[in-house]
Amino acid sequence: MARLVLKFGGTSVGDIDRIRNVARHVKREADAGHDVAVVVSAMAGKTNELVGWCRQASPIHDAREYDAVVASGEQVTAGLLAITLQAMGVNARSWQGWQVPIRTDGSHGAARIQDIDAAEIVRRFEERQVAVVAGFQGLAPDNRIATLGRGGSDTSAVAMAAAIGADRCDIYTDVDGVYTTDPRIEPKARRMARISFEEMLEMASLGAKVLQVRSVELAMVHKVRTFVRSSFEDPDAPGMGDFDNPPGTLICDEDEIVEQQVVTGIAYSKDEAQISLRRVEDRPGVAAAIFGPLADAGVNVDMIVQNISESGDATDMTFTVPAGDLDKATAILEKAKSQMRYDALQSESGLTKVSVIGIGMRSHTGVAATAFKALAARGINIKAITTSEIKISILIDGDFTELAVRTLHGVYGLDKA
Amino acid sequence: MARLVLKFGGTSVGDIDRIRNVARHVKREADAGHDVAVVVSAMAGKTNELVGWCRQASPIHDAREYDAVVASGEQVTAGLLAITLQAMGVNARSWQGWQVPIRTDGSHGAARIQDIDAAEIVRRFEERQVAVVAGFQGLAPDNRIATLGRGGSDTSAVAMAAAIGADRCDIYTDVDGVYTTDPRIEPKARRMARISFEEMLEMASLGAKVLQVRSVELAMVHKVRTFVRSSFEDPDAPGMGDFDNPPGTLICDEDEIVEQQVVTGIAYSKDEAQISLRRVEDRPGVAAAIFGPLADAGVNVDMIVQNISESGDATDMTFTVPAGDLDKATAILEKAKSQMRYDALQSESGLTKVSVIGIGMRSHTGVAATAFKALAARGINIKAITTSEIKISILIDGDFTELAVRTLHGVYGLDKA
Structure with a gap:
C-alpha cells in the first residue's frame, strides 16, 4: 500500500456534483488501501468573489485581513468534501491550515510554507482516516491565517506530500497530462508519460499552464514525484486506480526517465x-x-x-x-x-x-x-x-x-x- | 469614556455599501473615545447558501464539518469590516472565534459559550484598537470550530460584553427598538425606552422577533445592559452618539426601570x-x-x-x-x-x-x-x-x-x- 496526496483545483470542485465526482476519485484510492491526504482549492469563482469584496472595501488593504477573508473559500470546500466522503462511507475529516498546522512565514498574501506538522494526520492514517486539507493557506507567526498567493494550492499539495513522505502527489486538473506541445495548435501532440522537473519548469514558465512554477520548484527540491491527471474522467474507469501506470504525466527526477529524448x-x-x-x-x-x-x-x-x-x-x-x-x-x-x-x-x-x-x-x-x-x-x-x-x-x-x-x-x- | 460592544446582523452587513455604513457607526463610537468591540454576522443570504451546500452534499452530515463550512460567513464579514474601518483611519483588526479564543462546549452546530479569553482584546483597547469579532462561532474542546446555532451572533455579542465588562451591548438591527406591540397592527404602538429582561424574554419568545431568546437569558444572568437600535439610520445624525440617551430600547434589570408600568x-x-x-x-x-x-x-x-x-x-x-x-x-x-x-x-x-x-x-x-x-x-x-x-x-x-x-x-x- 502506498501513501498519496491528491490535489483538486477550483474547476474540479466547482459545485456539489463535481465535489461528489472528486469524492469518488478519493474513495477509489482509499478503498485500494492507500493512505490518502486530499488538498482542495476554493470552488471556481469563489476566490475572485472574495478578492473583489476586499478591493471594493478598499483598493489598498491589510494583507492579514485579506487572508482571513480569502482563505474561507478553501475552508468551505474542505468541509463539503469531508461531508461528501462521509456520506459515501469513507472515514474523513477536514483540516484548515491553522489546525494542521501548516506554518508559514509572515508574508501575508504571498506567504511561503516553512513547516508542516503532519504527525496527527499520519497517526490517523492508521485509523484509515482520509485528511481533507484546505489548500492555499497556513498559519503565520502572528497566529493569523496566511495565504500563499494565487495558485498556492498546488504548492500546499506538494509541501504536504513532502511532509507525510508521500509516494506520489497527484494533481487532478482540467487537462489529462502534459503534452509535447499545445494540442489546439498541433493535433499530433502527444501526452508525455514522464517529464523531468527541470523540463516542466521551462514548460510551465513558458505558458504551458498546468502547474504553478513554485510548486514544481518545491517538488524538485524535495523530490516529490508529481503526477498530472484529469479530474473529469470517470473515477471508476479501467486503469484509473492503477498505481503503477495511471493515465497522466509523471513529473519526476531525470534519473527516473530511462529513455531520455533530446527534445521533449x-x-x-x-x-x-x-x-x-x-x-x-x-x-x-x-x-x-x-x-x-x-x-x-x-x-x-x-x-x-x-x-x-x-x-x-x-x-x-x-x-x-x-x-x-x-x-x-x-x-x-x-x-x-x-x-x-x-x-x-x-x-x-x-x-x-x-x-x-x-x-x-x-x-x-x-x-x-x-x-x-x-x-x-x-x-x-x-x-x-x-x-x-x-x-x-x-x-x-x-x-x-x-x-x-x-x-x-x-x-x-x-x-x- | 465607556466600553461598548456593537453587534450588526446579516442585513446590516449585506453588501460592501452597508458594511461601510456599519463602519461609520463604529467610527463614531471609537472617535468618541470609547473602547469598542464589534460582533458581526454573515452577509445576508450567505449562511443559507452555505447550509444549502452542506445539505446538498448530504442531508445528514457531520456537525463538525457543517461548522467549518458555515462559520466561514462571519469570518468574511469580520475581515471586510476591518478593512473598511482601516480605510477610514480607524485602528482595527478582525478576530475569528478560535483566535480570541471564544471557548465553547462540544455540541457542534448548537454549541454554548463556556469562556472567552478577552485579555488580548482588552490590552489592545489601550492602543485604541477596535476588535472586530466574527459572531456565531467559537473553538470547541476538539480544537475545531463550533457554531452556536442560528441567530447565535446575538449571543456572541452579549457574551463578549460580559467578558470585557462592557457598559452596554448595542444590538444594531433592522428595527429601531422594541415596541409596545407590532406597529404594523397598531400604528399607535410606541417604542419603549426601557424594558426589563424578564419582559423581553416573554416578548421575544412570543414572536416579537428582535433578539434571540438565548441572548436575552444570557444578558439577564450577567446583567449586560443590552440596547436595541437601528443600523439603517444615518450614523452621524444628531443624538446617535449620545451615550446616555441614544435612540432605541434599553433591555435592563428591572431595578433600572424607575416608573414601572402594570402592562408594558x-x-x-x-x-x-x-x-x-x-x-x-x-x-x-x-x-x-x-x-x-x-x-x-x-x-x-x-x-x-x-x-x-x-x-x-x-x-x-x-x-x-x-x-x-x-x-x-x-x-x-x-x-x-x-x-x-x-x-x-x-x-x-x-x-x-x-x-x-x-x-x-x-x-x-x-x-x-x-x-x-x-x-x-x-x-x-x-x-x-x-x-x-x-x-x-x-x-x-x-x-x-x-x-x-x-x-x-x-x-x-x-x-x-
Missing part, C-alpha cells in the same frame, strides 16, 4: 514585444542603468541580447517585455534617455517566443541548428535567440506562431506515436 | 392549533403519557389547560401546538389512544395566542379581568387562558387577531404618548 516539448508564449536600444555607450554598469528602472516599475524583462553595434564603438541592446508592458517600458526608457545615453529606441509588438525544451540537448550538439534550418525552410524570420542548457528560445513574428510550433514539433520527431 | 406590551403568535382530549382517565401519570410521545417527536406543546370533565369522573386535557405540527400530533395521539384512554380527540387550527406582558402585574390585581372584559365587549370569544407572574396568554380565533391586539393595547393605556 515545444512551448510558446504569445504577445511579446521587443525593444532595441541602438548605439548604447559600451561601459560597465550600462545594463544595470537600463534594467534597474524597468524592474522597479514591475516590467518583466525576458530575452536579453547584447550585440556589438555596426560601427563597433558602442553596443546594441535588445530585449523582450510582455506586449501589455510595452508603453510603460518605452516611457521609462525615453524619460531616462540622457542617463542611458543611447542613440535610438526601436520597438515592435505582436511577437511570439517559441521554445524547444529537452534535458537531452545538454549532451547533444546541433539541436539549435536544426531549429534554425527548419524555420528558415518555412520562411520564418528569426528576430532574437536565447539559449540555456535545456532550452532554445526563438523570437518570431506572431503571425507565424502555429506554423513554427508545428514545424519544430515535426522536426524533432515529436509527431511519432 | 402586547405580543401575539399566529398559526396556533388547539387539541382537546375528552374524558381522559383521571389518574397519576396521564399527563406524561400524553406529552411524552409528543416531545419525543419534536412537537412543541405550549398552553396546557386541564379541566374536570362534565360528568366529573374524568378530565378534559386541552393544549396548543404550532399549526404546522397539528397533523403529526394528531397522528401520534390517535395511534396511542388505547394507552392514553380518552373518549374523543377534537382539534382546531387557525388560532392566535395574544399575550399581555408586564412586570407590574405581579403587584396589581384585576389585570386579567380587564383583558377578559375588553375582549368580551368586542365579541371576541376566549378559547383558553394561561397565566404566569408577568404574563396573561389568551387563545382566540385567528380572524380576531388584529382587533384583539388593538383592544388590549388601548385598554391598558399603551396608546398614550
